[in-house]
Structures are given as C-alpha cells and as structure tokens.
Amino acid sequence: MVRSTYEKRVARQLLLILSPSLLLLIAFVIYPAVYSVYLSFTNEALTGAAALNPRFVGLRNYSRLLHDAKFWNSLLVTFLFVVGSAIIGQFVLGLISAILLRRNLAFKQLFSSIILLPNAAPEVVAGFMWISMLAGGENATLSRIVMFFGMTPTDWLQTFPLTMIIVVNTWRGIATAMILLTAGLSTIPKEVFEAARMDGANPSQIFRRITLPLMMPTILLYMLISAVSTIAVFGLVYALTRGGPGGATEVISIYIYNQSFTAFQLGYGAAVAVVALVISLVLGIAYVRAMKVQV
Amino acid sequence: MTDFALDKPGKSRRPDLMAYATLSLISAFCAVPFFWVLLASLDGNAQLFLSWPREWTLNNYVRVFAEEDGARWVFNSLFVVGSATLLVMVLAGLGGYALSRTRAWWKQPFLYAILLIRVLPPTALVVPLYKILLTLNNIEGNLVRIFVGGDTARAIMRWIGFIDGYLGLILVLATMQLPLALWIMKTFFDGLPRDYEEAAVMDGATMLQRIRRVLIPLALPGLAAAGLFAFISAWGDFLLPLILLSSPELQTLPLGLFRAFLRVNTIDYGFLAALAFIYLMPAVIAFGFARRFLVQTFSGGVKG
Numbered sequence: 062m063v064r065s066t067y068e069k070r071v072a073r074q075l076l077l078i079l080s081p082s083l084l085l086l087i088a089f090v091i092y093p094a095v096y097s098v099y100l101s102f103t104n105e106a107l108t109g110a111a112a113l114n115p116r117f118v119g120l121r122n123y124s125r126l127l128h129d130a131k132f133w134n135s136l137l138v139t140f141l142f143v144v145g146s147a148i149i150g151q152f153v154l155g156l157i158s159a160i161l162l163r164r165n166l167a168f169k170q171l172f173s174s175i176i177l178l179p180n181a182a183p184e185v186v187a188g189f190m191w192i193s194m195l196a197g198g199e200n201a202t203l204s205r206i207v208m209f210f211g212m213t214p215t216d217w218l219q220t221f222p223l224t225m226i227i228v229v230n231t232w233r234g235i236a237t238a239m240i241l242l243t244a245g246l247s248t249i250p251k252e253v254f255e256a257a258r259m260d261g262a263n264p265s266q267i268f269r270r271i272t273l274p275l276m277m278p279t280i281l282l283y284m285l286i287s288a289v290s291t292i293a294v295f296g297l298v299y300a301l302t303r304g305g306p307g308g309a310t311e312v313i314s315i316y317i318y319n320q321s322f323t324a325f326q327l328g329y330g331a332a333v334a335v336v337a338l339v340i341s342l343v344l345g346i347a348y349v350r351a352m353k354v355q356v
Numbered sequence: 357m358t359d360f361a362l363d364k365p366g367k368s369r370r371p372d373l374m375a376y377a378t379l380s381l382i383s384a385f386c387a388v389p390f391f392w393v394l395l396a397s398l399d400g401n402a403q404l405f406l407s408w409p410r411e412w413t414l415n416n417y418v419r420v421f422a423e424e425d426g427a428r429w430v431f432n433s434l435f436v437v438g439s440a441t442l443l444v445m446v447l448a449g450l451g452g453y454a455l456s457r458t459r460a461w462w463k464q465p466f467l468y469a470i471l472l473i474r475v476l477p478p479t480a481l482v483v484p485l486y487k488i489l490l491t492l493n494n495i496e497g498n499l500v501r502i503f504v505g506g507d508t509a510r511a512i513m514r515w516i517g518f519i520d521g522y523l524g525l526i527l528v529l530a531t532m533q534l535p536l537a538l539w540i541m542k543t544f545f546d547g548l549p550r551d552y553e554e555a556a557v558m559d560g561a562t563m564l565q566r567i568r569r570v571l572i573p574l575a576l577p578g579l580a581a582a583g584l585f586a587f588i589s590a591w592g593d594f595l596l597p598l599i600l601l602s603s604p605e606l607q608t609l610p611l612g613l614f615r616a617f618l619r620v621n622t623i624d625y626g627f628l629a630a631l632a633f634i635y636l637m638p639a640v641i642a643f644g645f646a647r648r649f650l651v652q653t654f655s656g657g658v659k660g
Contacts, residue, residue, distance in 0.1 A: 074563050075454040076462075082451035082534055083466075089485060089531040090473050096484035158382055161375045175383040177650075178390065181643035183592035185610045186632045189617065190389035193396070193404055200405040202388065232385060240650050293477035296594035300614065314479035321483045322599070334480035345475030349468060 094338060100331035107325035115328070122332035132333060134308055135316035139292060142227060142312050147287035150231030152280075155238025159246055160272075162239070173239075180236040188300025191229045192218075218302060222309040226298050230291065238283060245279025246272075278351070285348040289341055313337050393636065396629035404625055416630035426631065428605070429612040433635075436522060436597075436608060437590045440529040444537045444586040445579050447530070452541020452578070453571060457550075467542070470535040478532065482599050485528065486519075489600070493518040514606065525600050529593060533586035540585070544578030581649035588642050609635040 101122055105115040126132050162173055179187065194202045195217040204214030217225050249272070257267050273280075295314040298304070304311035304319060311319070317337065321330035388406075396402035397416050399409035420426035455463060496518065500509045518524035552574065556566045572579075594610045601607065607615075613631050617623065 071563075072458065072460055075458045076460070078450040079454040079458075079466075082447045082538060085447070085527065085531040086470070086473060086534060088488070089528050090476065090481065093481045093484035093488060094476060096488065097480065100484060154382055154385075157378060161379055164372075164375060166372070166375060166379070172379045172383055175387050177643065177647065178640070179386050181588070181640045182390075182636060183610060183639055184594050185613050186393070186636050187389075189613070189628065189632055190393055193392040193406065194389055197404045200403070202392070202406045205405075232389070235382070235386065289475040293475075293479070295477075295479050296592075296610075299594070300617075314477055317479050318482075327483050330483055334483065337477050337480045341475045341477055341480075342472060345472045348475070349471050 097331045097334045097338070100328055101335045103328045103331075105328040105331070107322075107327060118328070122329050125329065126332055126336070131308060131311070132316065135311045135313050135333075136336075138223060138309070138311055139313045141223060142230070142294075142310075143288050143291045145224075145227035146230035146234065147291040148284055150227060151234040151238040151287060152283065154231065154235045156242050158235060158239045159242040162243070163246060176239060177236045179233045182233070184296030185300045187229065187233055188297055191225075191232075191301060195225055219306055222302055222306060226301055226310050226312075229301060230294060230297060233297065234287065234291075237287065241283045241286075242276070242279060245276045245283075248279075249275045281351055282348065285344055285351060289344045289348065292337065292341055292344075393629050393632050396625055397633045399626055399629075402626035402629055404623075416626040417634070419627055420630050420634060424616075424627070425604070425607070425612070426634070429607055429609045430634065432606060433591070433608040433610075434638075436525050436529065437587060439522075439526045440533065440590050441583050441587040443526065443530040444533045445583045448534060448537035448541045448582050448586075449572070449575060449579055450567075451534075451538050452582075453545050453567070453575075455538060455542040456545035467539075470538055474535045478595055482595065486599060489518040489524050489528070493521070493524070514603065519600060520602050520606060522606070525597060528596055528600065529590045530586075532593070532596070533589055536589075537582040537586055540582045541575070541578050544575065544581075548574055581646070584642055584646040584649065588639055588646060591639050591642070 102117055102119060103115045104118045104121075158173075158176055162169055166172075182190070198204065198216050199208070199214050201214070201217065203217055208214050215221075253271060253275070254267060257271055262270070292312075293314060294312065295318065298310055298312055298315055299318070302310040304315040313333065314337070317330050317333050320326050320333060324330075392406045395406065395409055398412055398414070399407070400411035400413040400415060401409070402416070455467065493513075496516065497509070497513055500512055500516075504512065513521055515521060516523045518527075552570050553566055556570050561569065592610075594614070597608045597611050598614075601611065609631070613628070613635055616628055616631060
C-alpha cells in the first residue's frame with residue numbers, strides 16, 4: 062500500500078493532538094501503578110530510619126501479608142461489601158426499579174429522579190447524611206423507624222457496622238444499576254414478551270425463562286463493572302466509619318490508606334495496593350473481554 | 357407497557373398498586389437522608405437527628421460565609437474542579453477525535469488501556485503518585501527560587517505547585533477523569549460523518565481550522581456530556597484533595613466539611629448541614645443536566 066505524504070502528515074497530527082492526554086495518563090496513572098510494584102519490594106516508610114534509607118527487601122512485604130490477620134480481614138470485608146452492596150443490594154433494587162419504571166405509571170419521572178438523587182451526592186455529604194440516619198442511639202432516624210414497628214433500636218454503626226456501610230453503598234448505587242439494566246431491558250424485542258403471553262406463560266415464568274436469560278449478558282457486565290467500582294470506594298466509608306469499629310469496615314482501600322498515611326509504612330502499603338490493583342485488573346480484563354468491545 | 361411480572365389479567369388494579377407501593381418504598385429509602393441536610397440547615401437549633409425546625413432561619417448559611425472561610429472553600433472548589441473540567445474537555449476533544457479517526461497500530465492498545473485504567477482503584481495509586489508529585493514539586497520549587505525569593509516563591513508555588521498547590525490538584529483530578537471523557541468523545545466522533553471534514557480539506561483548511569470551524573461546533577453535545585461527567589466526578593472526589601492539600605488557604609469544600617465534622621466536642625450541626633447543602637447543590641444541578649446523557653454513557657459499552 063502506498064501512503065501519501067499527506068496521509069503521513071495527518072497520522073502525525075493525530076498522534077500529536079492525542080499526546081497531552083497520553084502524557085498525563087502515563088505520568089499520573091501508569092507510572093504510579095508501576096512504581097507501586099517497585100515500592101512493594103522495599104521497606105520505604107514516611108518516618109524512622111527506613112524513611113532516610115529505603116532498602117530493597119525482596120518478597121518480605123508479601124510474606125508479611127500472608128501472615129497479617131488484618132490484611133485477610135480487609136479482603137474478607139471488601140468481599141462482603143462488594144457482594145452485599147454491588148452484587149445483591151444495588152442489583153436487586155436496580156432491577157426492580159428498572160422493570161417497574163418501564164410501565165406507564167403516573168409520577169414515573171418523579172420516581173426515577175428521586176432514585177437518581179443519591180448518585181449525585183458527593184461521598185462526604187452522603188457519609189454525613191447517613192451518620193444522621195444511623196448515629197445517636199434512639200434518636201437516630203433509623204431507630205425511630207424501627208421503633209415505630211415495635212422493634213428495638215440500637216447504635217447502628219457500632220452494632221452492625223458492615224451491614225450499615227453495605228446499606229449506604231446500596232443506596233448510592235441503585236441508580237447506576239437501574240440505568241444499565243433499563244438499557245439491557247430495552248434491547249429485548251417486545252414481540253418476545255407478546256409471543257410468550259400468547260402461549261399462556263404467566264408473569265413469573267416470563268421473568269425466569271425470558272427476561273433473565275436474555276438479560277444475562279447485561280447482568281454479567283453490570284456485575285463486573287460494579288464490583289470493580291465498589292472495590293475502589295474510599296470516601297464514603299472513610300466519612301462514615303474510617304474503617305472502625307475495630308476493623309469491622311476496613312475495606313481494602315481504607316486499609317491501604319491506613320497503612321500508608323497512619324502507620325507510615327509505604328512499602329507495606331504498596332504491597333497491599335498491588336494486591337488491590339491485581340484483583341481490579343483481573344475483573345477489568347474479564348469486563349473488557351465480556352464486553353467484546355469493537356474498538 | 358405491561359411486559360411482565362405482577363400483571364395478571366382480571367386483577368388489573370392490584371399490580372399497579374404493588375408497583376406504586378414498591379417504587380414509593382425505594383424512593384423513600386433514597387430520599388429520606390436528604391431531608392436531614394435540608395431541614396437541619398434551616399434550623400436554628402439543629403441536631404444530629406432529623407427533626408422539624410421550631411425556628412426557621414438562614415443564619416446557618418450566613419455563618420458559613422461570615423464566621424468561617426466558606427467563600428474561600430467554594431471559590432477553591434469551583435476554581436480547581438472548573439479548571440480540571442475545562443482541561444478534560446479540551447484534551448478529550450482533541451484526543452477523542454484522534455482516537456476516532458486514526459488507523460494507526462496504537463489505536464486498539466490505547467483504547468483497551470483506557471478501559472483498564474478506569475478500573476484501577478485510586479487509593480492504590482496515591483502513595484506513588486504523592487512521591488512523584490513531591491519530586492516534581494521540589495524541582496519546580498528550586499527553579500522558582502532561582503528567580504524570586506522566599507515569600508514570593510511561596511506565593512507562586514501556591515498556584516503552580518504540584519503538592520499543596522492548585523496546579524497539581526487540577527492536573528491529577530483532570531487525569532482521573534480523562535479515560536471516560538476520551539471514551540465518550542471517541543464514540544461521539546465515530547458517529548459523526550466524515551463528509552464535513554473532507555469538504556473542509558477540499559477547501560484547503562488546515563487541521564487547526566478544521567477543528568475550530570467544523571469539529572468544535574459539531575462536537576458540542578459530546579463535549580457537554582464529557583464535561584458534565586468530569587465535573588460531577590471531580591466535584592465529589594475527596595481522596596485527592598485530602599492527600600494533596602494542606603494549607604488552609606487552599607482547602608476545598610469536601611475538606612472544609614470533613615474537618616468541620618472532626619471538631620468532635622463542638623460539632624455545630626446547623627453549620628455543617630448548611631455547608632453540606634452548599635456542597636451538594638452544584639453536583640445535583642450538574643446531574644440534572646447530565647441526566648439525558650446517562651443512558652448512552654453508562655450503556656455505551658453494553659450494547660457494543
């Protein structure tokens with residue numbers, strides 16, 4: 062193929078106008094990611110002797126990880142947080158909302174606006190609003206609601222900390238699930254449902270045999286992308302509990318932050334960060350493959 | 357549309373009632389936390405828990421600006437997030453165009469890379485990021501001090517410093533929003549016919565003229581979507597200002613809010629709620645504008 066000088070010039074110009082973005086991404090994302098792998102093999106610290114003279118320590122940080130109960134705890138907490146809020150909470154409520162809002166109901170716009178609202182709240186504001194819902198014993202809004210139904214109130218963030226951050230993160234993400242699943246629902250041709258009804262299928266059969274199977278690709282993509290973004294949640298949990306009480310809500314991003322900026326152990330924090338990066342990348346690659354992007 | 361679920365012939369009113377009840381419950385779950393911010397911010401005697409104000413007042417809002425540095429926090433947030441958003445729109449506009457039109461070998465690897473970059477958790481990157489910025493900041497500081505002395509240098513570094521300076525936070529915030537923005541713009545330009553550009557080429561327009569006269573006007577809807585999503589995400593970010601800023605003069609709204617809450621013994625809930633409401637409003641307004649882009653942005657990949 063003969064390429065004219067004109068085409069070559071255009072190709073150069075296109076690369077040129079992309080280069081500022083490329084430069085920023087390399088400097089502030091790719092290089093830090095690679096650098097954190099390097100840091101994880103050192104005893105780098107913010108204070109003490111190691112701060113002045115960081116040494117290469119091989120795999121020591123990683124072998125320490127294996128025996129660190131707090132690290133395993135944070136992995137478990139992260140797993141439960143992801144399953145509870147992204148895979149179950151947001152998905153179930155998002156799917157119900159998506160299905161119901163496809164009908165011609167009055168106030169449809171109002172309902173969907175209200176469901177979208179939590180998504181707009183900045184993390185710190187969301188955290189404070191929920192502290193008012195949950196903290197303060199009998200006076201907390203949630204306590205007054207359960208007392209109305211004759212149940213015993215409690216200090217929610219102390220008694221059920223993990224459940225509460227799952228509830229709050231579910232609250233924040235219903236909208237994302239609803240939007241993605243609505244898009245998935247709209248790709249199913251209406252004739253399919255009509256044909257099923259003609260054949261006498263009842264609603265629950267239609268849901269189980271038609272809606273769910275046809276939506277499976279969308280659901281899978283939703284699960285992957287929401288799992289990845291839930292692993293990255295930091296500000297919301299930090300504002301609510303800062304990982305406490307006693308590590309009960311110390312998801313992996315809080316654990317990395319605490320190791321690095323509270324315990325000042327940068328090398329060890331980097332090893333935890335690398336674990337988080339690898340888990341996210343594996344899920345991300347699965348996402349890209351499942352998405353079959355035409356790039 | 358009565359596609360499925362609870363719809364049984366003969367009991368046509370009941371399923372609708374069920375739908376309304378379910379949606380009302382979900383909406384109540386979503387809305388109730390917002391009531392506290394709104395009511396407490398207008399309450400002269402605000403408490404941590406939800407209560408109907410006995411004494412309505414705007415005093416809490418006045419105090420945010422009169423007694424505390426509220427105006428500065430608002431300015432800092434608007435300036436930093438606004439600049440980052442503009443930067444994202446310019447870079448993603450140019451980069452998205454290049455990604456859409458190029459046929460070079462790096463097109464596919466680059467697109468896969470920006471999809472994967474989006475999944476990296478920022479907390480896992482902040483330590484090395486901090487060290488890189490610190491190095492850049494020291495080099496820059498030494499350069500500045502060659503030309504000007506102590507106080508002036510400090511004042512300049514507040515604007516162009518990488519750590520505890522506007523420039524560093526703007527660049528990093530913008531970078532974090534770039535992958536999604538590039539993706540939006542690339543998809544947008546994919547949908548624009550090349551005819552216009554080819555016509556401009558025939559007329560002898562240069563690349564810059566083509567961008568200014570033809571592409572920017574055509575790309576405005578895409579740029580609006582990319583800019584709105586960048587603004588919303590950067591506005592809500594807490595981690596980066598937490599790590600990159602320390603001077604009180606540079607504090608942004610999330611930091612001001614968070615630190616006001618840390619004054620454990622003297623938490624002033626009316627003040628806090630008013631500040632939270634001020635911080636919340638721009639995000640809600642931007643979200644209102646972004647709404648019509650939500651479906652195509654979130655589902656862009658799904659149908660692909």
